Amino acid sequence: MKHNLIIYVMIAAGVSTFAACSNDNDGPDYSVKPYTVPATYNFNNASYTVSTQRVKMAIELDGYLKLANAGATLVPLDQAKVTNMFNNTGNPFADASLNTSGKNLREVTSDADHFKSYADSVLLYNTGTAAAPGVGGFVPRGANKIIVGPRGLEYGQSFVKGMMGGLYFKEAVRILTSVKGMAAKDTTGAQKLWDEAFGYLAVPADYDTSKTYPNTDPNRPLLWGGYLAERGKAIKAGGIIFGAFLKGRAAIGGYDTKVRDEQADIILDKWEQLAAAAALNYVTAPTASSAIGNYGTQLHALSEGQGFIASLKYRPTNSKLTAANYAALAAIINKDFYVLLSQPGFTDLVTAQTILKTTYGL
16 A cells, blocks of 8 residues: 655754655565664665775875876886786885785776776876877976876876766766665665765765865765765755755664655765766866966866866766767867867867757856
């Protein structure tokens, strides 16, 4: 028998309480029961160590690759170290717990060899040669420099932003989609998966959208978590995604599959929009009058844009972005950057901007 869902909501000190009757098709033993939505991700059995470890691995590898950007002189890097950090072999991490975790970046990254080649290319073109169209090398950027290939792609940025899509966003999409297919009675399995997806967002359990987290804070948001504030404020990505993770996780414990699935959809939709918002910023910034002629600024931005557009490859199946429009974006951002920057009126970049704006309401 189908019961009408009745939800009682009490908001006090940031906590919401829900109570209801039964879910369809789950039987009377798994009726929706009262549950509370906490203000922080401090659920009793919450655990997302694996995803947190993989985030820390990428942070360390990204930090190592960025050494090549320091100052104006050549800073050599070790190819074996880069490979070991990607595969977690040879105890490469300063955080010793990562070396013994039994996990690595390669194993769950889609197109892993492709993204690893970006990291390797930082070393390939870190030769002390000045870059120019058709010639890879360094481009000054402020007091430092960036390492680019013959087409102007800054490989360090395309690596880390590409990994944000091919690992963390891709895994969140896969995990939350699978949770939506689970029965209400499988609370432990759903909670475990939900926690793993939350870990890939890389925000603290008490994430606060009104707080400015200093780089010295060990619990600061990282990778996607950092972009919630950096590029997601206008779309309120931080509060919406974090709130949906809290509400969905609480709903699992209350056998409330309807609310759980609604929150999963909210997370995936807003996370994808966040990637699009970041991509839009980075295909727009090089066209600003203050950036024109400054290759350090322009190539850096386009390289970040390339990584965020690549993230959209792993979008959910119900994405607003059509296959044709994704192909158009990918074709534009994978062109020679020097060609893109020399087009009168930045024709291709304006096309990319239009696709992103109209598709995602930006």
